[in-house]
Amino acid sequence: MPELVVLTEQLLAPVPGGTGRYTRELLAAMVAYAPPGWTVAGVTATHRDLRPAVVPNVAGPRALPLPRRGLTALWERGVHFWPGGDAVHAPTPLAPPARKRGRSLVVTVHDTVPFTHPETLTRRGASWHQSAIRRAAERANAIVVPTAAVAEELARYASGPATVAVVPHGVPEVFCKPMDPNEAALRAGRLRLPETYVLAVGTLEPRKGLDLLVQAMAQQHAPELPLVVVGPRGWGQVDLFELAAEYNFPAKRLHVLGRIDDEDLSAVLRRASVLAVPSRAEGFGLPVLEAMAVGTPVVHTDVPALVEVAGGTGLIVPRGDADALANALRNVVSETVATAERVAQGQLRAAAFTWEHAATELWRLHVRFFDRANAR
Incomplete structure (x- = not known):
């Protein structure tokens, strides 16, 4: 055998x-x-x-x-x-x-x-x-x-x-099936999540572009929402609170959750107004796919692999452009009809993975x- x-x-x-x-x-x-x-x-x-x-x-x-x-x-x-x-x-x-x-x-x-x-x-x-x-x-x-x-x-x-x-x-099963609203509320309360927020998911390391995201969120034309970041600390000494101070982003609007399990991540994704993926380089981008599966809109950089996975269902911004990222996040939050169309397309696409x-x-x-x- x-x-x-x-x-x-x-x-x-x-x-x-x-x-x-x-x-x-x-x-x-x-x-x-x-x-x-x-x-x-x-x-x-x-x-x-x-x-x-x-x-x-x-x-x-x-x-x-x-x-x-x-x-x-x-x-x-x-x-x-x-x-x-x-x-x-x-x-x-x-x-x-x-x-x-x-x-x-x-x-x-x-x-x-x-x-x-x-x-x-x-x-x-x-x-x-x-x-x-x-x-x-x-x-x-x-x-x-x-x-x-x-x-x-x-x-x-x-x-x-x-x-x-x-x-x-x-797509892991937990992101494919509906989540009970009571369970989602309990998880959100335990994690002390804001009512709405911009979300980023990934290990805290340089190639994830989280420094760019903090800079974008500090722009006047960015959505005035909290920023929630999920992921363990990696190498490179990426300190989000130091970055927030550098770019004058209010520390009270920054929520760093660290590493969480997939059940909590599913709840966090479903509650987010938008998933921001400011990566400088990726080979796939699993959070993009998971966000698409649960019906959360996505803004991502023009990294070829991210463009391939999202398949046109997310808003694309140039790598390294904080202004463009801020604009795209604002557009996703404010243009509800266009965002709903992209979300529906994203869910259909995610079902094939x-x-x-x-x-x-x-x-x-x-x-x-x-x-x-x-x-x-």
């Missing part, structure tokens, strides 16, 4: 971020839609507590006999240490340096930010990701990317013999390359 091993190390990272959410959602879907005869297991490096990497109905997680740093260094140096299984899926570029004879390897590359915007990462992080992505392009059976925009950039920066497949993310489709497409890749590797 063949086994698919999914590397779930990102679930144990200090800041799992969007790739952590992708790993958990994908793994659950891979189990649900596994072909007959296949089993699925999670594998991590050695950690004291593996509970954050537990996913229902998935075997494991099994811990490899190396800590994360050791495992990363081993694979970085090209050591052929196979994590087990007949097929391996790496939901991030942390992956074996090459496939094993008779086995298959598929790696997800979420974006090309390490190549296109290395200044938005740490120097070490950008260098490591560049090397890992190039290695996967040369030695994996396939690379999975979430958008055609990433596929195009990947061909420019890290081309290789690996098959490149565009497989978009799905499912984890069932993502899992089915990935299984096709894994089975195809596993069969090919074992053909006699």
